[in-house]
Amino acid sequence: MFRRFLTLCLVCLVVFWFLNPIGILSLAVYAQELSPRVRVKDLAVVEGARSNQLTGMGLVVGLPGTGDRTGMATRMIRNMAEQYGLSLGTREIRSRNIAAVSVVCNLPPFTNPGQTVDVLVSTLGDAKSLEGGVLLQTPLKAANGGVYAVAQGPVTVGGFTAEGMAARVAKNVTTTGRIAGGAIVERDVPMGYASDSKLTLLLRQPDFTTAHRLASSINEKFGRIALPIDAGRVEVAFPPAYAQYPASFVASLEQLEIRPDTVARVVINERTGTVVLGGNVKISAVAVSHGNLTVAVAEAPEAVQPEPFAGGRTAVVPRTEVVVEEQRGRVVSMKASASVEDLVDALNSIGATPRDTITILQAINDAGALHGELVVM
Known part of the structure; x- marks a missing residue:
């Protein structure tokens, strides 16, 4: 009986494969794209x-008159x-060619x-x-006060400055530089x-599901x-087998691949208008309507002259013109369990800009439809 049932299932699967061979492949490819395999190292x-x-704190010398005006650099060079x-x-030290700087690095x-x-070198003064x-030469110390490195060399900045008596041109930041x-x-x-x-392995993005998958992959x-x-x-x-070779064991662990799980998250930056939507975000059934309202106010004061021989004075009468323009909005209905792709297509269909998208997403979240x-x- 079991063999007949198994044979029937295989026959149905083969028939479905011939009728719709792309369906199974598309489901597999979609699952892989949604959650890619990532190395444990990453x-x-x-x-x-x-x-x-x-x-550490040090001195930068050889500047073309762009150094410190304060006495900090002067005292540092005198001590040196x-x-x-x-x-x-x-x-005796009146040079603008030196600057007191902070020197930092990660060991x-x-x-x-x-x-x-x-x-990384940054100015401390002006x-x-x-x-x-x-x-x-600048000694670099750790939090315990010990010197672990010594820095020295030409500073490379990612910009430039040029100035005269009445104008100054600058590109990027020139008060911070690097020494490779x-x-x-x-x-x-x-x-x-x-x-x-x-x-102990520490996850960069803590998640219970990812930790469980990582442990399962190592155990397998x-x-x-x-x-x-x-x-x-x-x-x-x-x-x-690896008791005497811990480095080799860690290298083997780093090459394992798992599918990490992530929290459904929508990140919005209101300053730049950036919107990032995670692939696991779901939208419940909701209707979205968005329209643009523009209000323009123009002031056109008018001078009114008195009648001849009336003994009056010229007066300025304020005249304000207000124009209100509201664009006709469209209503888009989102079905239950809609994905991020459905949401993006719907917002594009109503002509929503990135800043409009921010407002719409916040409204959907307030409505309880953003999961x-x-x-x-």
Whole structure:
């Protein structure tokens, strides 16, 4: 009996395939497009393998008269000169070619002494531009006060400034610059990412479903060694074969692919008119009507002259003209469980601009028909 039922199901499937071969493929392709497979490397990081922030204060020299006017840079260069056995008075330093700056960088995990990292240089005083300047040797310290890198080199800015007596032209920001490979690492930071033969993966976007899928994928590959702790952490034990090779095991974990789950979310930026809609957003049955109302007010005062020999004075009579124009709107009906594509097509059909779309989405959310998180930036 079971064999007959199985045979009948196979025959029906084959018949459906010949009648509509694209239907099955389209469903599969749609599912893959909706939720692509992503590497674990792009979804999670290993707990303990983290960057460290370094900061310092230094001097940029060689500026073409665009340096500080305040005394901060003067005092800093005087202190630096004393380290070289030079005694300079405040009046002897009148240069606009120097600027006091802040130097910051991120020390990536597993960076060894001798390697270089990029640094970001920003003015501390009233310097107008760092273009053409060179950063003098600046120690970079961590939060514990230890020096982990030393920065030095020419500063590269992403703009320019030019000014005269009565005009000034500027493009982009010239008070902030970068030095590619400008800091040499002097000390490494120990990274303890594996303890008690276990490690923890931290999801970049915490989600219970994604954490469960990640643990299931690891268990299918290496056996039952992974356990989701919460929405953002998955604890993984080292298999016996990788007990002595933790780096190789982490590399194998990073290459696994899973389908992450995301929260249905609509992100709106009212300042720029940007609207981003997630693929999981659903719309209940709702009717949308949107029209543009334009009100123009024009003032045209008129001078009124008195009659001859009437002894009157000329008066100005205000005349206001108000023009109200309302464009005819269209009503679009959205069916239940409408997708983002249906919503976009409906909004385009009524000629909604991005800013109109923001207003419409907020109204749909207030009506309780938007099933997803609405984020307004």
